[in-house]
Amino acid sequence: MLxxxxxxxxxxxxxxxxxxxxxxxVLPETNTMRDTNQADGAYRFRMRVLEQAxxxxxxxxxxxxxxxxxxxxxxxxxxxxxxxxxxxxxxx
Numbered sequence: 001m002l003x004x005x006x007x008x009x010x011x012x013x014x015x016x017x018x019x020x021x022x023x024x025x026v027l028p029e030t031n032t033m034r035d036t037n038q039a040d041g042a043y044r045f046r047m048r049v050l051e052q053a054x055x056x057x058x059x060x061x062x063x064x065x066x067x068x069x070x071x072x073x074x075x076x077x078x079x080x081x082x083x084x085x086x087x088x089x090x091x092x
Contacts, residue, residue, distance in 0.1 A: 009046040025062040037064040
């Protein structure tokens with residue numbers, strides 16, 4: 001589906017949603033903006049390149065890993081964020 005030699009960017013999840021192919025990038029804190037948890041400029045560029053390469057046949061979304069899990073590296077402890085709603089992310 002994706003020409004990895006020409007476009008070396010690959011979403012973490014590819015799925016169908018409301019009749020549309022959707023790719024989701026799950027990003028670490030270093031690749032998200034601190035105030036919105038949205039993708040930073042470099043990842044937004046990658047997402048735009050992939051969408052254009054696929055002629056609009058795929059829509060891309062991103063979410064920060066901190067939206068999906070809560071973690072404490074000092075403890076060490078990690079739990080799923082039970083308030084996370086993927087459908088809400090995709091609707092936005």
